[in-house]
Each structure stands twice: as structure tokens, then as C-alpha cells.
Amino acid sequence: MVDIREVPEDDIARAQEHAYLAFHDRPGPERRARHHALLRLCDRLGAYDGDTLVGFMAAHPFRLSVPGTELGCPGLTFVSVAPTHRRRGVLTALMDERLRRARAAGNPLVCLWASEAAIYGRFGFGPATQGLTVEIDSTRPLALRITPDPRPLRLVDPADALTVVGPCHEAARHRRAGRPDRSPARWTEEWLGEQDEDDEELGPPRIAVLGDPGQPPAGYLLYRTKQEDEDGDGRTRSPGLVRVDELEADTPAVAAALWTYAASLDLTGTVRAWGRPADDPLLHFAADRDQVRVTAQFPALWLRLADVKEALTARAWAAPVELVLELRDARLPSNAGRYRLKAGPGGATYETARASPDLSLDVRDLAACYLGGTRVTELVAAGLVAEHAPGAAAALDAALRTGLLPHTADEF
Numbered sequence: 001m002v003d004i005r006e007v008p009e010d011d012i013a014r015a016q017e018h019a020y021l022a023f024h025d026r027p028g029p030e031r032r033a034r035h036h037a038l039l040r041l042c043d044r045l046g047a048y049d050g051d052t053l054v055g056f057m058a059a060h061p062f063r064l065s066v067p068g069t070e071l072g073c074p075g076l077t078f079v080s081v082a083p084t085h086r087r088r089g090v091l092t093a094l095m096d097e098r099l100r101r102a103r104a105a106g107n108p109l110v111c112l113w114a115s116e117a118a119i120y121g122r123f124g125f126g127p128a129t130q131g132l133t134v135e136i137d138s139t140r141p142l143a144l145r146i147t148p149d150p151r152p153l154r155l156v157d158p159a160d161a162l163t164v165v166g167p168c169h170e171a172a173r174h175r176r177a178g179r180p181d182r183s184p185a186r187w188t189e190e191w192l193g194e195q196d197e198d199d200e201e202l203g204p205p206r207i208a209v210l211g212d213p214g215q216p217p218a219g220y221l222l223y224r225t226k227q228e229d230e231d232g233d234g235r236t237r238s239p240g241l242v243r244v245d246e247l248e249a250d251t252p253a254v255a256a257a258l259w260t261y262a263a264s265l266d267l268t269g270t271v272r273a274w275g276r277p278a279d280d281p282l283l284h285f286a287a288d289r290d291q292v293r294v295t296a297q298f299p300a301l302w303l304r305l306a307d308v309k310e311a312l313t314a315r316a317w318a319a320p321v322e323l324v325l326e327l328r329d330a331r332l333p334s335n336a337g338r339y340r341l342k343a344g345p346g347g348a349t350y351e352t353a354r355a356s357p358d359l360s361l362d363v364r365d366l367a368a369c370y371l372g373g374t375r376v377t378e379l380v381a382a383g384l385v386a387e388h389a390p391g392a393a394a395a396l397d398a399a400l401r402t403g404l405l406p407h408t409a410d411e412f
């Protein structure tokens with residue numbers, strides 16, 4: 001039987017080796033040091049078989065933007081079980097302890113990015129945001145239906161990123177739900193590292209900001225580039241790549257200017273933006289959708305409502321709704337049962353109820369809908385949510401709805 005306990009700071013290096021084994025990873029010294037620095041700031045749980053570390057789960061102490069506010073939301077990372085101890089319930093034991101601690105600490109939410117989509121539904125996590133990969137053919141000028149903001153662009157030293165673009169990012173976080181806060185350490189270690197986490201051929205991070213000198217920027221572009229590939233004879237095989245990691249803009253015209261900049265960098269022929277929202281304005285203002293293509297769509301942030309009552313009563317609601325929910329929660333039975341949700345622009349209450357339910361659903365499906373990124377009506381159509389009162393799902397959707405879709409590219 002394994003023992004679940006905290007991993008002390010002097011055991012972090014061992015936890016890293018354990019995780020690299022599970023992920024088939026072999027990071028160089030720079031990435032190891034970055035991981036170590038981040039793990040020092042995480043809550044860390046280990047599964048020990050005697051003195052041997054056989055399971056590890058770290059949690060960033062995030063606050064997540066939700067409609068109208070932000071909530072405590074540990075962000076799970078480095079989840080790993082030794083190959084010798086797979087499928088014996090080690091992850092389950094770590095997760096149960098993590099969810100218990102989240103509730104005890106007053107954190108109603110828990111989030112993660114999944115290595116495999118099949119793992120986390122059983123623990124009550126649902127995919128709450130979707131990401132798109134968007135590619136622009138930049139061998140020709142980017143064709144747009146709107147006029148880009150004409151204000152000047154300038155490059156900012158990544159060392160100054162936090163001061164210059166940090167406030168822009170913070171404002172963007174509150175325009176769209178589903179975004180964790182970004183500590184100075186995460187800016188430095190996860191976004192601005194000299195070496196990219198996934199592709200060592202990419203250059204260092206570059207930051208272009210738009211705005212009048214002396215004024216706060218109206219938007220920024222965080223990107224890396226890769227030189228053109230050459231074949232053995234030194235001939236160009238393909239033009240270089242601009243990989244967009246983040247683009248935030250106060251207005252569509254600012255976004256248009258930043259995309260135009262990305263697409264006009266010399267010696268490059270492709271712009272690849274891997275973590276865009278499903279309602280990215282670019283997809284509407286691009287004049288030629290053969291030039292701007294969505295090449296992938298994926299579940300991004302997985303969310304768990306550790307304390308359903310707290311989560312539902314804390315968020316803002318777009319329209320009035322009153323209905324009885326029959327909720328299943330296999331791992332946190334205190335969430336399960338029949339509850340009357342009364343919610344609207346003035347606030348929400350969520351109390352136990354006796355009346356027959358309008359909707360029956362699992363906590364993982366409520367999590368998928370919580371930020372407004374998945375519609376309850378779609379889950380009724382998929383046979384996952386049972387609608388006992390016609391119109392109940394549509395009414396809940398109208399109340400959950402947000403102006404912009406929830407979205408984050410903060411992979412951790």
C-alpha cells in the first residue's frame with residue numbers, strides 16, 4: 001500500500017527524475033532548472049512505497065478567471081506514476097487527496113491540461129475550454145477585411161515583459177474566463193525561457209507591442225521564429241516559421257495590426273498560432289480563409305468543480321434561471337444529490353431540494369459547461385445529460401453564457 005504525503009523541497013530533484021521517466025523526457029540543464037524553480041512554488045504530493053517515490057502530483061496555486069470574478073483553482077501538473085506501479089490506484093489515491101485538500105483550503109475549482117483525454121473524466125474533470133491551431137500562409141500579404149491599427153509597433157526586451165505587457169495580460173484574463181493568473185516566476189520560466197519547451201530549433205521569445213510611445217500598449221504579440229530549413233545541398237526546403245504563443249489586443253484593429261506584423265516577417269512563410277480561442281476574431285476578419293486555416297482543435301483546460309455550491313454561487317450569471325439539478329459525483333459525494341439552482345444577474349443560490357429534477361447530470365459534464373464553453377443542450381443531444389423538463393437545458397445555457405468563449409493558452 002502506498003503512502004500519500006507531501007514532497008519536501010529536498011526531494012524535488014527525485015520527483016523530477018521520476019516524472020521524466022514517466023513522460024519519456026530527457027530535458028537539458030536549462031529546462032531542468034526551470035522545472036525545479038516552478039516546482040518549488042507548487043504544492044507537491046508524493047506516493048511513497050516505503051522510501052521509494054512511485055507517484056507525484058504538483059499543483060500551481062492558481063486563481064482562475066470565471067465569469068465576473070476569479071476563484072482559487074490549483075493547477076495540476078507533473079502527474080506521474082512509476083511504470084512499476086501503474087494501474088494499481090496510485091493516481092486515484094493522489095487525486096482523492098488533492099481534491100480533499102482543494103476543498104479544505106477553500107478552493108472550489110481544480111484544473112489541468114491532460115496528456116491523454118481518456119484519463120481525467122473519471123475523476124470529475126470536464127473539458128471547459130477548447131483551443132485552435134491556426135495557420136496563416138504568409139508567403140503572400142495577409143488579406144484582411146478591416147484596417148489594422150496604424151499606431152507604431154516596437155519590440156520589448158523579454159526582461160521587461162512583466163512590466164510592459166503584464167497589465168495587458170491581466171486585463172485580457174478578465175475579458176475571457178478560463179485563464180489562470182501568471183506569477184512573475186511563470187512568466188519567466190514558462191513563457192520567456194531562452195529555449196522553447198517543445199522545440200529546441202525555435203529562437204528566443206520576441207515580444208512586439210502596439211501603442212503610442214509612453215502609453216500602455218493596446219496589444220502585444222509573443223512569438224518565436226525558426227529559420228528556413230535547408231536540405232543537404234544547402235537548398236531551401238521550406239521558408240521559416242513564426243510560432244505565435246500569445247496575441248492579446250484591446251480592439252479588432254489592434255489584433256489585425258499584430259497578425260499583419262507576424263505574417264510580414266521576412267524569410268518566413270508560415271505563421272502558426274497553436275492556442276487560439278474558438279471565436280478568434282481573426283477567423284472573421286481574415287478576407288481569405290484559404291490563407292488563414294484552422295488546422296487543429298483540442299480540449300485545452302480541464303476543470304473540476306471540487307465544491308459545486310461554492311463554484312456556482314460565486315460566478316456571474318447572464319440570465320435568470322431556476323431549476324432542480326440531480327448531480328452525480330462518484331469521487332466527492334458531498335457534491336452529489338438534488339439541488340435547486342436559482343441564479344441570475346443579481347446572484348445565485350444553490351440549496352438541497354426535494355422536487356423532481358429538471359436535469360440529471362454528472363459533475364464532469366457540469367464542469368465542461370461551467371465557463372460557458374460547452375452547451376448543456378449539446379450534452380443532452382449526446383445522451384450525457386438527461387432533460388426531464390423541456391427547455392431546462394436551454395435555460396441553463398442562457399444563464400451560463402458568456403460574451404466571449406472561455407479560453408486559455410496557459411499550458412502548464
Ligand SMILES: CC(=O)SCCNC(=O)CCNC(=O)[C@H](O)C(C)(C)COP(=O)(O)OP(=O)(O)OC[C@H]1O[C@@H](n2cnc3c(N)ncnc32)[C@H](O)[C@@H]1OP(=O)(O)O
Pocket residue numbers: 022023076077078079080081082085086087088089090091092093112113114115116118119122
Ligand atoms: C495534468 C498532467 O500532468 S497530465 C499527465 C499524466 N501523466 C502521464 O501521462 C505520464 C504517464 N502515465 C502515468 O504516469 C500513469 O499511467 C497515469 C498517471 C496516467 C495513471 O496512473 P495510475 O496510477 O496507473 O492510475 P490508476 O491506477 O489510479 O487508474 C485509475 C483508472 O484510470 C484508468 N487510467 C489510468 N491511466 C489511463 C490512461 N492513460 N488512459 C485511460 N485510462 C487510464 C485506469 O485504467 C483505472 O481505471 P479503472 O478504475 O476502471 O480500473
